[in-house]
Amino acid sequence: MEYEAPIAQEVSVYADTPGVIEEQHEQLKKENLALQEEVKQLNSQLAAMQQVIIQAKKTTMARAKFSATVIAAKSRQEKYLHMLLENSPDIIIFLDKNLCFAYCTHVFLTRTRIPHFGLINGRSFEEVMERSGNKAFALRISQVFQQALTEKKTIEIQEFLDIGSDEDFRNYTILITPMIEAEGVAKGLMISFHDITELLKAKQQAEDASKAKSQFLASMSHEIRTPMNAIIGMSDLMRTDNLDVVQQGYFMDIKKMSKALLQIINDILDFSKIEAGNLELVPVHFNLLGLYDNICSMSKFTAMSKELEFRSEFDDSIPEVVYGDEVRIRQVITNLVNNAIKYTQEGYVHFKVQRVTRNGAEWIAFMVKDTGIGIKQENFSKLFSTFQQFDSSKNRGVVGTGLGLSITKNLVTMMGGIVEFESEYGIGSVFTVYLPLVKGDPSKTEKTKVLERVIALDTVQVLVVDDNSINLTVALGFLATHHIYPDTAQSGFEAIERVKTKHYDLVFMDHMMPGMDGTEATQCIRNSENEWLKKMPIVALSANAVSGAREAFFEAGMDDFISKPIDATQLNLVLAKWLPQDKINMEAHSSSDPQAPIDEQFAALVNELNQLGIMDSTVGLSHVGNDYTTYIQILRQFCIELDTYIKEIRLFSADKNWKEYTIRLHAMKGVFANMGVDGLSKWAYSLEYASRNGNHVKCIEETEAFCEDMLRFREKLCTTSLMDKGATKEKQQVDEKVLREKLDALAKACTYGESNSADALATELEGFSFNAEVDERLAGICGLVVSLDYDVVIEQIESLVHVLS
Numbered sequence: 001m002e003y004e005a006p007i008a009q010e011v012s013v014y015a016d017t018p019g020v021i022e023e024q025h026e027q028l029k030k031e032n033l034a035l036q037e038e039v040k041q042l043n044s045q046l047a048a049m050q051q052v053i054i055q056a057k058k059t060t061m062a063r064a065k066f067s068a069t070v071i072a073a074k075s076r077q078e079k080y081l082h083m084l085l086e087n088s089p090d091i092i093i094f095l096d097k098n099l100c101f102a103y104c105t106h107v108f109l110t111r112t113r114i115p116h117f118g119l120i121n122g123r124s125f126e127e128v129m130e131r132s133g134n135k136a137f138a139l140r141i142s143q144v145f146q147q148a149l150t151e152k153k154t155i156e157i158q159e160f161l162d163i164g165s166d167e168d169f170r171n172y173t174i175l176i177t178p179m180i181e182a183e184g185v186a187k188g189l190m191i192s193f194h195d196i197t198e199l200l201k202a203k204q205q206a207e208d209a210s211k212a213k214s215q216f217l218a219s220m221s222h223e224i225r226t227p228m229n230a231i232i233g234m235s236d237l238m239r240t241d242n243l244d245v246v247q248q249g250y251f252m253d254i255k256k257m258s259k260a261l262l263q264i265i266n267d268i269l270d271f272s273k274i275e276a277g278n279l280e281l282v283p284v285h286f287n288l289l290g291l292y293d294n295i296c297s298m299s300k301f302t303a304m305s306k307e308l309e310f311r312s313e314f315d316d317s318i319p320e321v322v323y324g325d326e327v328r329i330r331q332v333i334t335n336l337v338n339n340a341i342k343y344t345q346e347g348y349v350h351f352k353v354q355r356v357t358r359n360g361a362e363w364i365a366f367m368v369k370d371t372g373i374g375i376k377q378e379n380f381s382k383l384f385s386t387f388q389q390f391d392s393s394k395n396r397g398v399v400g401t402g403l404g405l406s407i408t409k410n411l412v413t414m415m416g417g418i419v420e421f422e423s424e425y426g427i428g429s430v431f432t433v434y435l436p437l438v439k440g441d442p443s444k445t446e447k448t449k450v451l452e453r454v455i456a457l458d459t460v461q462v463l464v465v466d467d468n469s470i471n472l473t474v475a476l477g478f479l480a481t482h483h484i485y486p487d488t489a490q491s492g493f494e495a496i497e498r499v500k501t502k503h504y505d506l507v508f509m510d511h512m513m514p515g516m517d518g519t520e521a522t523q524c525i526r527n528s529e530n531e532w533l534k535k536m537p538i539v540a541l542s543a544n545a546v547s548g549a550r551e552a553f554f555e556a557g558m559d560d561f562i563s564k565p566i567d568a569t570q571l572n573l574v575l576a577k578w579l580p581q582d583k584i585n586m587e588a589h590s591s592s593d594p595q596a597p598i599d600e601q602f603a604a605l606v607n608e609l610n611q612l613g614i615m616d617s618t619v620g621l622s623h624v625g626n627d628y629t630t631y632i633q634i635l636r637q638f639c640i641e642l643d644t645y646i647k648e649i650r651l652f653s654a655d656k657n658w659k660e661y662t663i664r665l666h667a668m669k670g671v672f673a674n675m676g677v678d679g680l681s682k683w684a685y686s687l688e689y690a691s692r693n694g695n696h697v698k699c700i701e702e703t704e705a706f707c708e709d710m711l712r713f714r715e716k717l718c719t720t721s722l723m724d725k726g727a728t729k730e731k732q733q734v735d736e737k738v739l740r741e742k743l744d745a746l747a748k749a750c751t752y753g754e755s756n757s758a759d760a761l762a763t764e765l766e767g768f769s770f771n772a773e774v775d776e777r778l779a780g781i782c783g784l785v786v787s788l789d790y791d792v793v794i795e796q797i798e799s800l801v802h803v804l805s
Contacts, residue, residue, distance in 0.1 A: 620676025
């Protein structure tokens with residue numbers, strides 16, 4: 001709408017003159033023009049205002065549309081976020097700064113059987129968890145919540161928890177994350193529960209599988225090694241003078257490959273022990289220069305066979321005697337030197353031992369340099385991996401598992417050392433092992449001397465056969481002074497099976513044994529088709545020194561005789577006579593040299609026993625090489641096994657089984673003689689003699705009195721601290737995993753007749769504590785180990801493992 005100009009005021013009819021009228025008319029015209037101009041301006045302003053109103057309407061409409069779009073986007077975002085949270089398998093909870101529920105996912109409501117969130121909205125976390133039966137957890141985690149809020153940092157914990165109190169305990173990783181505002185104020189917490197139960201199960205299964213693999217490798221290595229040793233041993237005994245050149249070549253290849261295969265088996269066994277954590281270091285004081293000379297002498301011969309130059313250096317500043325695991329150090333260095341020779345076709349191998357300083361510490365550096373094939377740079381990272389061999393096209397014919405360097409790396413790490421290498425492909429390699437320099441004590445080294453005393457090398461194989469565990473203990477104690485650690489058998493039948501599967505250099509055979517005695521077992525061995533068994537040295541070991549006994553032994557096929565109790569000088573002569581000369585050394589023997597180290601605690605115990613006046617410990621000690629440890633051990637064995645002896649003697653007497661009765665009394669005669677109990681030894685002999693010669697009335701009349709006297713003798717022994725074995729030592733509390741590992745190792749040692757390992761493990765287990773029932777069973781098992789009753793030990797271990805399960 002537009003404004004209209006007002007009509008000019010009519011001219012007054014009363015105007016007096018024409019001039020006045022004209023003047024008024026002009027005035028009106030001017031006013032009319034002014035009004036028209038004002039109307040134009042107003043119309044222009046109105047049009048502008050209308051445009052502003054239109055634009056404002058458009059802006060309002062756009063703003064409303066934008067707001068609607070924002071609200072819709074926010075709704076979609078919230079929807080997606082809600083979907084994300086609700087579809088997460090994890091439990092997610094939002095708590096405000098007062099630790100009250102602001103939100104939780106449906107998973108939590110389902111697990112806790114809460115119908116809807118409204119029932120817990122605004123309630124404290126502690127209150128809700130208490131109602132779910134997790135009060136202790138609620139109190140514990142509330143402290144962690146406060147810590148996260150205060151420190152404004154994410155905290156991760158692990159809990160084994162039954163959230164819904166439905167006996168479904170699960171392993172959770174719990175993340176507590178503070179929600180921080182722009183001003184840096186913690187507004188609340190976000191808590192997520194991630195279930196890792198299945199992950200842990202999978203991890204345990206993988207570890208069990210790895211352990212099973214290691215156990216399988218170890219078991220198979222042992223099983224394969226036995227026939228391999230037999231193959232190598234028999235090949236050494238075979239005649240080769242009747243073979244032509246081609247056949248001799250085949251024969252030498254058989255020997256070479258057999259030894260290579262045995263090395264592979266040994267590598268697998270070492271690797272499985274390392275992987276299972278069962279390989280232990282045994283540090284000793286030893287002469288490093290002697291070890292160096294020994295490795296050099298062997299390596300020079302091998303290098304010369306390939307027409308290689310072998311160079312060697314030894315730093316004079318290195319102490320003569322060092323402290324470490326001599327066996328494993330030898331294994332590490334021998335492996336590096338052998339590898340260098342193996343992979344070098346021409347040029348030289350340089351072995352150097354020197355003293356160096358690294359990071360302010362003294363080290364011994366063993367450097368092996370060669371001019372061999374070298375290693376490609378892309379293979380550097382794989383060098384110490386298992387079952388790896390490189391450049392097979394250039395190393396064809398090189399036998400090995402690829403485990404050598406992996407084992408070397410692990411052994412060096414176990415000894416606190418470092419392995420470094422440099423290599424240029426086609427030029428050669430340098431391997432350096434750094435081991436901590438620890439000075440040794442020359443007075444504590446095992447001295448190798450010459451002349452009278454027999455000292456066996458590691459390669460000697462001896463078998464001792466005796467049905468009585470105490471007599472076995474005595475024999476093992478004597479042989480240990482000659483560095484001989486024999487296998488054992490407790491019957492003639494077992495002895496026959498042993499010699500069929502292993503090449504023994506010497507067998508000590510007891511005479512009187514139940515089932516099959518020593519002469520019968522010897523005759524069966526001699527009748528074998530195996531050529532070695534026909535001539536293998538067998539020495540009778542018997543307390544039967546009556547006239548004609550020696551002749552009977554020789555007639556049965558035995559080669560020599562040692563009477564019980566064992567005489568150290570006589571044993572030394574037999575060892576010198578019958579053991580292969582290339583498997584023994586001779587050391588000067590001085591009467592001032594002690595036969596065995598004296599344990600002060602055992603020496604005090606022997607003095608206590610002497611106060612009883614029931615034995616002559618001086619005589620008893622002389623029968624075990626003055627070894628206090630062995631003497632105390634046989635006294636303890638007697639106390640443990642006496643009930644079994646008495647039960648058998650009474651049973652055979654009642655059944656009039658005089659053959660077995662005679663064997664048992666014969667064994668008891670030797671047992672008491674070894675202990676220095678002359679009276680009971682003579683009584684046992686008189687009953688043995690009566691039984692053998694048909695005077696069974698005497699046996700029937702005196703058996704019970706003899707048994708009662710033995711029981712009284714044991715009672716007196718037990719009044720001392722003899723059986724307080726380890727009572728003064730505080731036992732170490734162990735977990736099930738450690739206990740199972742030690743029991744498994746003990747079972748294996750018993751299976752393979754490794755008496756020294758079994759004794760060491762039994763001693764270790766005696767210091768362990770698990771719970772009252774298990775501790776009692778452990779004590780029984782350790783007592784059986786002392787008795788060398790290994791079959792029963794294995795059964796008891798299986799039973800105990802079942803209890804643990």
